[in-house]
Amino acid sequence: xxxxxxxxxWGVFLIFLIVYPLVFGIYYTNVFVxxxxxxxxxxxxxxxxxxxxxxxxxxxxxxxxxAYGTAIALAHxxxxxxxxxxxxxxxxxxxxxxxxxxxxxxxxVTAFAMIHMAFGMLMYTLxxxxxNITGGEDGIGGFPIPSFGVPGIFSIDxxxxxxxxxxxxxxxxxxxxxxWFITKTPFGCLMVGIRDNAKRIDYLGFKxxxxxxxxxxxxxxxxxxxxSIFALFxxxxxxxxxxxxxxxxxxxxxxxGGVGSYFGPILGAGIFTMLGELTTRYTERxxxxxxxxxxxxxxxxxxxxxxxxxxxKTKYLKRKAA
Amino acid sequence: MNILETKEVSHDxxxxxxxxxxxxxxxxGERHAIIGPNGAGKTTLFNVITGTYVPSRGKVFFKxxxxxxxxxxDMVRLGMGRSFQITSTFPRLTAFENIRMxxxxxRGIRFNLxxxxxxxxxxxxxxxxxxxxINLDGERDLPASALSYGKNRSLEISMALSxxxxxxxxxxPTAGMSRDETHTAVELVRRLTEGKTTVIIEHDxxxxxxxxxxxxxxxxxxxxxVGAPKEIGENQAVKDAYxxxxxx
Amino acid sequence: MDATMAMYVxxxxxxxxxxxxxxxVASGLTLIFGMMGILTLAHAAFFMLAAYFGFQVLQITQNFxxxxxxxxxxxxxxxxxxERFLIRKAHVMGHIGELILTVGVALVxxxxxxxxxxxxxLYLKVPEYLQGLVSIGGLEYPIYRLFIIGMxxxxxxxLALILYKTRLGLIVRAAVSDADMVxxxxxxVPLVFMLVFGVGTWMAGVAGVAIAPILTVFPxxxxxxxxxxxxxxxxxxxxxxxGAFLVSIIFGLLSSYGxxxxxxxxxxxxxxxxxxxxIIKPAGIFGERED
Numbered sequence: 001x002x003x004x005x006x007x008x009x010w011g012v013f014l015i016f017l018i019v020y021p022l023v024f025g026i027y028y029t030n031v032f033v034x035x036x037x038x039x040x041x042x043x044x045x046x047x048x049x050x051x052x053x054x055x056x057x058x059x060x061x062x063x064x065x066x067a068y069g070t071a072i073a074l075a076h077x078x079x080x081x082x083x084x085x086x087x088x089x090x091x092x093x094x095x096x097x098x099x100x101x102x103x104x105x106x107x108x109v110t111a112f113a114m115i116h117m118a119f120g121m122l123m124y125t126l127x128x129x130x131x132n133i134t135g136g137e138d139g140i141g142g143f144p145i146p147s148f149g150v151p152g153i154f155s156i157d158x159x160x161x162x163x164x165x166x167x168x169x170x171x172x173x174x175x176x177x178x179x180w181f182i183t184k185t186p187f188g189c190l191m192v193g194i195r196d197n198a199k200r201i202d203y204l205g206f207k208x209x210x211x212x213x214x215x216x217x218x219x220x221x222x223x224x225x226x227x228s229i230f231a232l233f234x235x236x237x238x239x240x241x242x243x244x245x246x247x248x249x250x251x252x253x254x255x256x257g258g259v260g261s262y263f264g265p266i267l268g269a270g271i272f273t274m275l276g277e278l279t280t281r282y283t284e285r286x287x288x289x290x291x292x293x294x295x296x297x298x299x300x301x302x303x304x305x306x307x308x309x310x311x312x313k314t315k316y317l318k319r320k321a322a
Numbered sequence: 323m324n325i326l327e328t329k330e331v332s333h334d335x336x337x338x339x340x341x342x343x344x345x346x347x348x349x350x351g352e353r354h355a356i357i358g359p360n361g362a363g364k365t366t367l368f369n370v371i372t373g374t375y376v377p378s379r380g381k382v383f384f385k386x387x388x389x390x391x392x393x394x395x396d397m398v399r400l401g402m403g404r405s406f407q408i409t410s411t412f413p414r415l416t417a418f419e420n421i422r423m424x425x426x427x428x429r430g431i432r433f434n435l436x437x438x439x440x441x442x443x444x445x446x447x448x449x450x451x452x453x454x455x456i457n458l459d460g461e462r463d464l465p466a467s468a469l470s471y472g473k474n475r476s477l478e479i480s481m482a483l484s485x486x487x488x489x490x491x492x493x494x495p496t497a498g499m500s501r502d503e504t505h506t507a508v509e510l511v512r513r514l515t516e517g518k519t520t521v522i523i524e525h526d527x528x529x530x531x532x533x534x535x536x537x538x539x540x541x542x543x544x545x546x547x548v549g550a551p552k553e554i555g556e557n558q559a560v561k562d563a564y565x566x567x568x569x570x
Numbered sequence: 571m572d573a574t575m576a577m578y579v580x581x582x583x584x585x586x587x588x589x590x591x592x593x594x595v596a597s598g599l600t601l602i603f604g605m606m607g608i609l610t611l612a613h614a615a616f617f618m619l620a621a622y623f624g625f626q627v628l629q630i631t632q633n634f635x636x637x638x639x640x641x642x643x644x645x646x647x648x649x650x651x652x653e654r655f656l657i658r659k660a661h662v663m664g665h666i667g668e669l670i671l672t673v674g675v676a677l678v679x680x681x682x683x684x685x686x687x688x689x690x691x692l693y694l695k696v697p698e699y700l701q702g703l704v705s706i707g708g709l710e711y712p713i714y715r716l717f718i719i720g721m722x723x724x725x726x727x728x729l730a731l732i733l734y735k736t737r738l739g740l741i742v743r744a745a746v747s748d749a750d751m752v753x754x755x756x757x758x759v760p761l762v763f764m765l766v767f768g769v770g771t772w773m774a775g776v777a778g779v780a781i782a783p784i785l786t787v788f789p790x791x792x793x794x795x796x797x798x799x800x801x802x803x804x805x806x807x808x809x810x811x812x813g814a815f816l817v818s819i820i821f822g823l824l825s826s827y828g829x830x831x832x833x834x835x836x837x838x839x840x841x842x843x844x845x846x847x848x849i850i851k852p853a854g855i856f857g858e859r860e861d
Contacts, residue, residue, distance in 0.1 A: 049666070053666070055666045055669055055670070057669075057673070102849075103845060103848055103849055106852040107848070107852050108808075108852075108853075109664070109665055109666065110603075110609045110665055110669070110804075110808065111804050111808070111848075111852070111853075111854075113609075113666075113669055114609065114800050114801070114803070114804045115804060115844070115848065117797070117800065118797060118800065118801050118804075118841060118844065119841070121793075121797050122838065122841045125838075126838075181435075181438070182435050184438045184439060184440065185434055185435050185436065185437055185438060185439055186426050186431045186432075186434040186437070186439045186442070187432075187433060187434055187435045188439070189419065189422065189423060189426065189439055190423075190426075190432070192412075192414075192415060192419075193412055193415070193423050195414075196412035196413055196414050196415055197410060197411070197412050197413070199410060200410050200411070200412065200481075201423075202393070202394045202395050203372070203394045203395075203398060203404055203406075203410075203482075204395075204398060204423055204424055204427045204481070204485060205395045205398030205399050205427040205485060206395055206427060206432055207395050207432075208395070211432070211433075214433065248673060248677075251670060251673075255670060285681050285685060286681075287677045287678075287680060287681035288677065288678055288681035288682060288685070290674075290677055291673075291674045291675065291676070291677030291678035291679075291681065292674070292678060293674075294670055294671065294673060294674030294677070295656065295671060295674040295675065295678070298660050298667050298670055298671040298674065299656065299659060299660060299671070302667060
């Protein structure tokens with residue numbers, strides 16, 4: 001694919017994003033926002049899992065930190081600008097990551113996964129128990145959603161689903177672009193190196209814990225942005241979003257879409273958003289379905305859809321060559 | 323002048339002494355081979371020097387600095403490169419990306435999140451030059467896991483050298499190679515380590531005698547003899563140790 | 571014994587009983603991890619499943635002992651099948667694939683349980699001679715909890731005897747400290763793996779049935795205890811049985827005294843303990859391996 005077609009494709013995609021709410025209506029516009037939030041969440045987690053080789057069963061806590069950060073700030077501070085509220089969500093998640101990082105960066109893969117599960121459960125319990133801060137099971141809802149704009153010059157109402165859609169697309173798109181860019185930098189090389197052979201990275205003169213720590217902050221912070229947008233979108237955040245099932249969701253999306261690639265998790269998020277629309281209509285056994293999908297993917301399609309696509313492609317090319 | 327020195331280094335694994343009072347002295351610019359029967363403690367000595375372990379007793383000095391407690395990345399930053407007996411490349415990365423990792427380290431590029439690595443021309447050029455020098459330019463874009471054993475070994479060795487260290491520690495560079503491959507690898511080592519201090523663990527005596535300026539013989543974790551290849555070849559204690567344990 | 575003292579002792583015994591059960595769950599995990607390098611996240615689900623099986627067996631046979639024997643064995647067999655047909659065949663991304671796979675198994679079990687038995691709490695009745703209180707030196711204490719402590723001790727002794735007195739035990743211990751050694755011993759490794767997985771799951775099953783009369787059987791049963799068991803394995807040091815034992819007892823006591831004095835923060839205590847240990851020693855208290 002040459003540069004020109006690439007730009008044209010991106011242009012087409014941009015136009016699609018712009019017309020989407022006008023064509024598909026409010027319901028599907030909201031579905032799309034849900035999808036992009038899930039996509040950002042998964043891509044962030046995949047920075048750890050797919051690129052650096054670290055599995056976490058607790059990243060819902062960073063999503064939650066972002067969401068609660070934004071929600072609490074908006075509920076308590078009058079006239080807080082929209083972007084600042086998102087930034088507060090982002091910083092809450094980064095802060096949580098900063099606290100945990102020194103503890104977790106030296107752990108082995110298994111211990112890392114387990115500790116996150118434990119901390120995830122802890123955060124869930126705290127969110128339920130610390131009622132006066134988090135609102136317990138009811139969560140925090142009905143906080144004011146600020147308009148987007150410059151006071152006195154212009155102001156866009158964010159309670160309007162279409163307006164919010166454009167706002168969410170801008171923030172999430174920008175964050176996704178940053179994450180994609182990071183994978184292309186020398187630091188991105190380093191991440192993949194840690195995944196492939198951490199010992200050698202150490203013997204090439206890179207400091208492992210510090211490097212992992214930076215990835216950890218980036219992943220955590222971006223989960224926080226996803227959470228922050230979620231809180232604004234739903235105008236509600238409750239302890240449920242911190243539940244361990246919510247930590248499994250991105251892992252599943254990553255596995256189904258393709259753990260080895262940047263775009264796999266986005267594809268996975270898309271598939272699950274669609275499946276979610278379908279399964280909730282026909283069955284209550286969501287966990288059962290998720291469990292079976294996880295087993296099937298690990299057993300038969302370890303590299304997910306993208307991996308399966310590459311497999312088919314090489315097979316096709318071989319047959320063509322023969 | 324000694325660039326690398328260990329003083330009375332001992333190391334034990336749960337009561338099992340792998341090294342006992344080892345005083346190793348490496349002169350600047352020499353090629354120094356460490357030989358000894360299996361289990362003599364050669365790799366343990368490497369691990370102690372390169373920062374994998376802190377020795378139970380004794381001290382390690384590099385360029386006159388006490389580096390006993392230094393970590394592997396500290397040693398690399400001080401100017402030491404190391405290759406491994408069991409090939410330790412990045413299996414899913416291409417040959418190019420493997421070498422590039424070392425080049426990035428050499429340039430001190432560690433936390434650059436603001437530039438696309440593909441657009442950093444001088445890095446690409448330097449990496450390609452290295453690939454060409456080790457005859458891997460044909461396999462530039464193949465993942466390391468798809469390379470032949472010999473080529474993967476070349477990659478392993480040259481990664482240790484691509485950080486441009488003052489001293490290289492090569493742990494059995496010809497391990498598991500065929501005769502032809504060994505020959506190529508020795509030539510490669512000779513070419514790449516020109517003018518650098520080199521410490522090499524080796525089993526193949528032909529390789530040792532053709533490469534090394536000086537040899538240290540380890541036996542049961544202790545230094546048995548040090549000297550030029552000719553002296554070592556005539557040393558009775560060394561002959562006994564080898565006849566007793568190796569030729570069986 | 572005055573009232574305060576009695577309370578202290580009673581809480582201590584409570585903690586001991588809980589710690590013992592925790593160790594039954596955690597030791598299975600530790601053995602499996604030590605042997606195969608896999609932390610099976612389905613363990614807590616098997617633990618819970620055993621409680622449901624126990625309930626079902628009790629319904630049918632009206633015999634508590636049958637429940638205590640049959641249900642863990644059934645779960646053990648399920649564990650073996652899971653190892654043989656799923657875990658053994660998952661080879662992707664090292665341990666990450668196995669971890670995710672066992673999460674899948676756990677989710678299926680937990681949801682299947684809800685589908686079959688519903689979400690209501692179910693009660694397991696123990697025989698009359700295990701009900702009620704017994705008086706020891708002025709302290710009134712439930713017989714059943716003493717029974718649990720005794721049974722767990724008995725299992726522990728049997729486990730220790732097998733590990734330290736038999737050839738199988740030798741193989742397992744060798745494998746835990748050095749996986750390559752087993753291959754050198756010329757043993758049918760897959761068979762030993764399957765056996766260890768089965769026994770580990772069985773022990774979790776015993777704990778599941780044993781705790782059911784105290785906590786009742788409900789879908790959330792796996793959450794607290796399972797989580798504690800996983801933390802124990804991490805904190806005690808992967809693959810270290812003595813580490814698992816020590817931390818199990820500490821956790822048992824922490825939780826019982828914790829509930830007594832700072833009930834709000836009791837769940838947090840263990841996390842603080844875990845954090846402190848891991849800051850000082852990332853491989854866990856008795857941990858040496860890191861994989």
